[in-house]
Amino acid sequence: MPKFLLFIILLSVMVGCDGFKLPKNIFETSARAKYERAYDGPDSLMTMWKDQYEVAAASKLIIADGFSAIAEFHADDVHALSYELELKRGDLLVVEAKRPDSLHHRIFVDVYPADLPVNSSSSTLLEAGIYTHFIQKKGLYRVVIQPEIAFSGTFNLKIYTQPSMLFPVAGKGNSAVQSYWGAVRDGGSRNHEGVDIFAARGTPVVAAVEGMVTRTGNEGLGGKQVWLRDGILGNSLYYAHLDSVMTETGTRVEPGDTVGTVGSTGNAEGGSPHLHFGIYSAGGAVDPWPFLRKRVAAKNLNVIIPNVKRIKAGSNIRRGPGTSFDIVNAIEEKTPAKIMATTGEWFHIRTDSGAEGFVQKNRLE
Structure with missing residues (x-):
C-alpha cells in the first residue's frame, strides 16, 4: 500500500474514533498554542492557566489611552489581566510589561476587537517587554496580558498609543494643524478630506512612511502635489499646495526623506502657506489625524x-x-x-x- 494512502487511512481513524482525536491546537502557531504544547508541568496548572485567560477576557474592564499600572503575581497565580479601550484607525497601540529587575520571563499578549468572541489564536510574546499593534479599524479593543505559569513578582504595565506615521512637516507638531478632517468646504458642498499643517513657506515636507512616489504634478485644487504609496499598508498619501516638488515618480523613499516644501499653490493661492495632507485607502479617504497626532507615552509608576x-x-x-x-x-x-x-x-x-x-x-x- 502506498505510504501516503496509509497516512490518510490512519488520519481518518484518529479523527473518527472516540479517544483518538487530533489535538485541537495542532495546527495553531500562536505563542500561547506553542507554549501549551511544549509545557511539561502538571496538567492541572495548564488547565487553570487557560481557564483564567477566558475569565479575564470576559471581565470587560475599561481603561483609557495612557494607562499605567503595577501588576503583581505570585508563584501560585495563573491569572490574566484584561482591559478594553477605544482605539482609532491609524493608532499604533503599544503594550509594555517590564520588570524592575533584568530577569527574563515570557509574558503573552492578545489584542483583538472586543466584539469578537474570546480568542487566543493571535497570542504573541512581548519582545524585550514590548508589543506594538497597528489599528486598522476604529472601535473597542480587548488587550489580554498573562505571564507564563509560575511567574512571580511585579511588572510595570503600560497600555498607550503612538502615531503610526512620521509627522510630514519637518520640525512641526500638533499645534501646526489648524484645519481637521470633515471641516466644511465651499459653502458646504464638500468636506475636508485631510488635515492642513501650517508652516513657513519653504519648510521641508517629508515622507511619513517608507514607500514609493507614484505621481507628482501641478494641477487642480491641490496645485503642486506628490502622491506616495505606503509600502506596508498600500495606502496612498497625498501632499498638496507645495511650493516645490523635490522628488519624482518612481522614487523609493524612507521616512524623513524630503519630497517637497510647504507652499500655497492650487486653490490655496494667496492664503497662508500650509501642507494639505490626506490618506486614501481602497475604501476612500481616511482621517489622517490618528496616524499623525503626537502624544506622550505612558509613564512608569513608582x-x-x-x-x-x-x-x-x-x-x-x-x-x-x-x-x-x-x-x-x-x-x-x-x-x-x-x-x-x-x-x-x-x-x-x-x-x-x-x-x-x-x-x-x-x-x-
Missing part, C-alpha cells in the same frame, strides 16, 4: 503595592479606574479580595466570589 486583603463595607467596584466609570458591584460588608494591579490611587481587584473591577485605594484595608 509605587509599592501595600499588603491589603479586604474591601471595606460600603465600597463600590467600578468597571474602570475612576469615578466616571460604571459601578459593577456594591460591597455591603467587608470582603476578602486579591490585588491584581494598581494605578496608585485605584486598585484592580478580584473578590473570592469572582467579582472583578477597580476600587479606590482608601476603600482597602
Whole structure:
C-alpha cells in the first residue's frame, strides 16, 4: 500500500474514533498554542492557566489611552489581566510589561476587537517587554496580558498609543494643524478630506512612511502635489499646495526623506502657506489625524503595592479606574479580595466570589 494512502487511512481513524482525536491546537502557531504544547508541568496548572485567560477576557474592564499600572503575581497565580479601550484607525497601540529587575520571563499578549468572541489564536510574546499593534479599524479593543505559569513578582504595565506615521512637516507638531478632517468646504458642498499643517513657506515636507512616489504634478485644487504609496499598508498619501516638488515618480523613499516644501499653490493661492495632507485607502479617504497626532507615552509608576486583603463595607467596584466609570458591584460588608494591579490611587481587584473591577485605594484595608 502506498505510504501516503496509509497516512490518510490512519488520519481518518484518529479523527473518527472516540479517544483518538487530533489535538485541537495542532495546527495553531500562536505563542500561547506553542507554549501549551511544549509545557511539561502538571496538567492541572495548564488547565487553570487557560481557564483564567477566558475569565479575564470576559471581565470587560475599561481603561483609557495612557494607562499605567503595577501588576503583581505570585508563584501560585495563573491569572490574566484584561482591559478594553477605544482605539482609532491609524493608532499604533503599544503594550509594555517590564520588570524592575533584568530577569527574563515570557509574558503573552492578545489584542483583538472586543466584539469578537474570546480568542487566543493571535497570542504573541512581548519582545524585550514590548508589543506594538497597528489599528486598522476604529472601535473597542480587548488587550489580554498573562505571564507564563509560575511567574512571580511585579511588572510595570503600560497600555498607550503612538502615531503610526512620521509627522510630514519637518520640525512641526500638533499645534501646526489648524484645519481637521470633515471641516466644511465651499459653502458646504464638500468636506475636508485631510488635515492642513501650517508652516513657513519653504519648510521641508517629508515622507511619513517608507514607500514609493507614484505621481507628482501641478494641477487642480491641490496645485503642486506628490502622491506616495505606503509600502506596508498600500495606502496612498497625498501632499498638496507645495511650493516645490523635490522628488519624482518612481522614487523609493524612507521616512524623513524630503519630497517637497510647504507652499500655497492650487486653490490655496494667496492664503497662508500650509501642507494639505490626506490618506486614501481602497475604501476612500481616511482621517489622517490618528496616524499623525503626537502624544506622550505612558509613564512608569513608582509605587509599592501595600499588603491589603479586604474591601471595606460600603465600597463600590467600578468597571474602570475612576469615578466616571460604571459601578459593577456594591460591597455591603467587608470582603476578602486579591490585588491584581494598581494605578496608585485605584486598585484592580478580584473578590473570592469572582467579582472583578477597580476600587479606590482608601476603600482597602
